[in-house]
Amino acid sequence: MPLYKTITVNDETSLAIWKVEETEEKLWERIELTPHCQNRFNGMKSELHRKAFLSIRHLLAGYGYVDSDLVYDENGKPHLRDGNFISITHSHNFTGIIISTTEHVGIDIEMQRDKILRIAHKFTPFEEYKTLANTAAIVRKLTIVWGAKESLYKIYGHRGLSFLHHIDVQDFRFDTKNTTAQIIFNGNMSNYKVRFLEFEDFTCVYSTRDN
Ligand SMILES: CC(C)(COP(=O)(O)OP(=O)(O)OC[C@H]1O[C@@H](n2cnc3c(N)ncnc32)[C@H](O)[C@@H]1OP(=O)(O)O)[C@@H](O)C(=O)NCCC(=O)NCCS
Known part of the structure; x- marks a missing residue:
């Protein structure tokens, strides 16, 4: 059972990360998909994607849910039928979910890759990061900022939200493992707590909306 990590954020919110090491056949054990999800599954060409799914x-299941407890809206955002909040992510062989009884939540796992240096200008004012000691540190930092923005996008769920123009992630130090962020979109402002962890060249960022 490669449950990799669980984190209790507070009494209402927790997350779990899976490291996919099993065969597809093994992963089918005790799993039943809804027709909607079975249909999606059948269309997945990559074995990695199917295993992640x-x-x-x-x-x-670790939270007592089955596939039919999950519904997707027209934007692809997942919801739990019992009204609890959920967010889902997969990246290569790591997958994660965050669940909360009270808070709007978002999660993202990303592999740390130099490629992010080339697209940084599309999602953040890159200049802020040039003071870091080396390229590896810049890649780590940008991956956290990117993951934060993906996790916030998953909470906000509005098409048209620009990572560069509408989401502002406050600068942070690696050792604090958290920061804050703000979305200003269509004249509305909302605030978020952002937390992150790094493992095996991956970054996991998860966020909750302040009420
Ligand atoms: C939808 C999106 C957030 C998915 O993120 P990703 O990093 O590609 O993939 P992840 O594995 O982390 O997340 C996928 C999961 O997100 C969830 N998801 C999909 N659409 C969603 C939405 N609109 N809102 C919230 N969650 C969503 C789903 O649960 C999905 O997994 P599942 O369908 O298997 O259950 C992303 O593709 C996206 O559209 N981002 C915004 C694009 C953008 O503005 N980019 C800026 C470029 S500068």
């Missing part, structure tokens, strides 16, 4: 259902 199944592993998410094992993470759900």
Whole structure:
């Protein structure tokens, strides 16, 4: 059971990360998909994607949920039928979910890759990061900022939200493992707590909306 990590954020919110190491056949054990999800599954060409999708259902089982407890809206955002909040992510062989009884939540796992240096200008005022000691540190920092923005996008769920123009992630130090962020969109402002962790060249960022 490669449940990799669980984190209790507070009494209402927690997350779980899976490291996919099983065969696809093994991952099918004790899993039943809804027709909607089975249909999606059948269309997945990559084995990695199919395994990630199944592993998410094992993470759900850890919270006492089955696939039919999950519904997707027209934007692809997942919701739990019981009204609890959920967010889902997969990146290569890592997958994660965050669940909360009270808070709007978002999660993102990203592999740390130099490629992010080339696209940084599209999602953040890159100049802020040039003071860092080396390229590896810049890649780490940009991956956290990118993951933060993806996790916030998943909470906000509005098409048209620009990572560069509408989401502002406050600068942070690596050792604090958290920061804050703000979305200003269509004249509305909302505030978020952002937390992150790094493992095996991956970054996981998760966020909650301040009420
Ligand atoms: C939808 C999106 C957030 C998914 O993120 P990703 O890093 O590609 O992939 P992840 O594996 O982390 O997340 C996928 C999961 O997000 C969830 N998701 C999909 N659409 C969503 C939405 N509109 N809102 C919230 N969650 C969503 C789903 O649960 C999905 O997994 P599942 O369908 O298997 O359950 C992303 O593709 C996206 O559209 N981002 C915004 C694009 C953008 O503005 N980019 C700026 C470029 S500068």
